[in-house]
Amino acid sequence: MKPFTVNIPGSVINDLKNRIQNTRWPGEAENAGWNFGTSEKYLKELTSYWMNEYDWKKHEEELNQYPQFITEIDEIQIHFQHIKGKGSNPKPLVLTHGWPDSYYRFHKIIPLLTDEEQSFDLIIPSIPGFGFSDKVAISSETVADLWVKLMTGTLGYKKFYAAGGDVGMGVTKALASKYADRVEAVHFTDVGYPMGQEDPGTMSEEEQQFAQFVQQWWYSEGAYAMLHATKPQSLAYALNDSPVGLAAWIVSFGNAGAPPELIEAAFGGKNELLTNIMIYWITGTIGSSMRMYKADAMAQWGGSQPLQKSNVPAGVAVFPREVQFPREWAERFVNVKHFKKMEEGGHFAALEVPQIFADELRAFFYSLD
Numbered sequence: 001m002k003p004f005t006v007n008i009p010g011s012v013i014n015d016l017k018n019r020i021q022n023t024r025w026p027g028e029a030e031n032a033g034w035n036f037g038t039s040e041k042y043l044k045e046l047t048s049y050w051m052n053e054y055d056w057k058k059h060e061e062e063l064n065q066y067p068q069f070i071t072e073i074d075e076i077q078i079h080f081q082h083i084k085g086k087g088s089n090p091k092p093l094v095l096t097h098g099w100p101d102s103y104y105r106f107h108k109i110i111p112l113l114t115d116e117e118q119s120f121d122l123i124i125p126s127i128p129g130f131g132f133s134d135k136v137a138i139s140s141e142t143v144a145d146l147w148v149k150l151m152t153g154t155l156g157y158k159k160f161y162a163a164g165g166d167v168g169m170g171v172t173k174a175l176a177s178k179y180a181d182r183v184e185a186v187h188f189t190d191v192g193y194p195m196g197q198e199d200p201g202t203m204s205e206e207e208q209q210f211a212q213f214v215q216q217w218w219y220s221e222g223a224y225a226m227l228h229a230t231k232p233q234s235l236a237y238a239l240n241d242s243p244v245g246l247a248a249w250i251v252s253f254g255n256a257g258a259p260p261e262l263i264e265a266a267f268g269g270k271n272e273l274l275t276n277i278m279i280y281w282i283t284g285t286i287g288s289s290m291r292m293y294k295a296d297a298m299a300q301w302g303g304s305q306p307l308q309k310s311n312v313p314a315g316v317a318v319f320p321r322e323v324q325f326p327r328e329w330a331e332r333f334v335n336v337k338h339f340k341k342m343e344e345g346g347h348f349a350a351l352e353v354p355q356i357f358a359d360e361l362r363a364f365f366y367s368l369d
Contacts, residue, residue, distance in 0.1 A: 001154055004068040004079060004132065006060050008282050013056055016243055016281060020051045023244045038248040042263075046251070047244050050274050059275045066110055070132070073149045078125055079103070079132035080150065083110055085119030091184075091365060092157040093120040094147055094175075098166025099289055100250040101267075102131045102279045106350050108268060112358035118366050120161075123151065127167065129288035131279050137291030139299040140170035141178070141307075147171065148179050158182075161365055165189035166347065167292065176310035176334065185337075185368055187315040187361055189349060190322060191330045206326035214323060224253070228293035236287030246286055247277050266321075268351030313337040315364035317357075321346030338364050 028040040066083050081103065084090065093113070097105040103126045113120045126133040127143055138146075151160045161184050164172035169190050176186045194211035203211065218225075227235060239246045251263060251273070267273035280286045314334035318324060319342045327339045340360065345353035 001069050001071040004070045006063045006068075006132070008056065008060060012282055017051050019241075019243050020047050023047070023242065038252045043244065043248055043251065046270070046274075047247060049270065050243075050247070050277075054271065054274050056278060059271065059278070062107070062275075063104070066107075068132075071150070071154050073146050073154065076128050076136060076138075076146065077134040078128070078146060078150060080123055080125035081110075082155065083114050083122045083124075085114045085121050087117040087119035090114070090119040090121045092123065092151065092155070092160040093361075093365070094123045094125070094151055094160060094162050096125070096143075096147070096162070096164035096168030096171045097127065097130070098164070098168045099130075099292070100253055100280070101166075101276055101348060101351075102126065104131075104272075104276050104279055105348060108354035109350050109358040109361075112354060113361065116362075118362055120362075120365075121157075123155065123160075125150065127171070127289075127292070129292050130285055131283055135283075135285055135288040137288050137295045139292075139295045140167065141174045141299065141304075142295075143171045144174035144178060147175060148182055152182060159184050161185050161187075163187035163361060165349075170296065173310075173333065174307060176312040176314065177307040180310050180312050183312050185313040185315070185365055186310075186334065187317070187364055188330075188334065189317055189319060189347075191316065191325070191333045193323070204326065204328050207329050210323075210325045210329060217323065224249075225293060228290040229297040230294070232287065232290035232294055236290060239286045240284055243277075243281055246281060247274075249286075250277055250280070266346050266348055266352055268348065268354075272351055309333060309335070311335050313368055315360075316340070317342050317349075317360050319345040319347070319349050319353075338367070 025040060029036060033039055066081050068079065068081050071078050095106045097103055103124050106124050110122060113122060128134050129137045151157050159182055162172045162175045163186065165188060169188050172186050172188060175183050193214045200208060239249055264270045264273050267276060312335060314336050315338035316330045316336055317340050327336060330336050330339060342356065345356060349357045
């Protein structure tokens with residue numbers, strides 16, 4: 001376990017700006033807006049700001065504000081933040097990010113969860129294939145195996161708490177299912193989606209409505225997941241070579257149900273959006289991050305047994321700009337002790353509404369004492 005500091009050479013930033021400057025813009029259909037994907041008009045404005053006004057060094061200092069470490073588990077290098085809570089008996093909590101974000105997803109809630117009496121020891125790793133961890137793609141279950149070794153072996157916690165959404169949901173669900181003797185409680189912002197394998201006769205009316213919505217969503221918005229799960233390498237060449245292409249792909253998912261004008265807000269602001277994109281760019285991990293979808297798909301196609309529902313207490317928060325699912329859907333997968341429809345926020349709630357998200361985590365985990 002070695003201390004880690006983000007320190008990117010100026011040559012990398014200069015190369016980035018040159019690539020933005022020399023972009024071959026494809027053009028777009030007249031009055032296309034966002035109907036065909038990321039708006040070129042918006043993207044030109046964003047990347048002009050990125051090239052001329054965004055200050056990477058300022059945000060690099062922000063990334064280095066909290067203790068970071070590198071460790072090796074099962075021959076995989078893991079990058080993580082470890083921030084001790086200031087309360088008298090802080091709870092160890094591992095927070096797992098998703099795609100297309102990074103460990104940076106949680107940076108705004110760090111002081112909110114560590115400074116009060118009801119505090120947490122926060123462990124915020126980069127999933128392998130993302131950020132400053134090794135560029136290898138492994139399944140969500142395998143990530144959970146690594147997290148247990150990180151928490152109980154490297155860091156020495158006998159038991160711990162876990163939270164995650166998006167890809168982090170799959171990791172957190174695996175933790176609860178496979179390691180119920182180590183995990184005290186879990187928290188989710190989603191619990192998975194109907195994939196056509198469920199028996200409609202066992203589904204409530206609300207669940208059937210949810211399934212119909214998800215099916216329509218997959219037809220209109222879900223092509224990216226199929227692409228990641230089948231041909232991630234084909235896309236990786238373009239995104240790893242072009243910062244504008246990388247930004248276009250990530251931004252296209254940033255709305256998470258929000259209107260276009262709220263895309264930056266969904267990531268917590270324009271600078272936060274660009275810092276998240278920068279982590280992918282400077283580490284060259286867009287390809288390996290997308291390959292995680294392939295790793296999960298191969299595990300499923302290979303006949304791995306579905307995770308069993310766990311008895312570990314689970315809290316679920318459904319934010320208004322996430323796909324809305326009923327409590328009975330969540331109860332199919334996790335032991336729901338707390339289910340709340342939130343009044344504000346979306347897919348990246350920890351960035352967009354950090355105080356609300358932090359209050360939700362604290363209220364649930366400390367309600368179990």
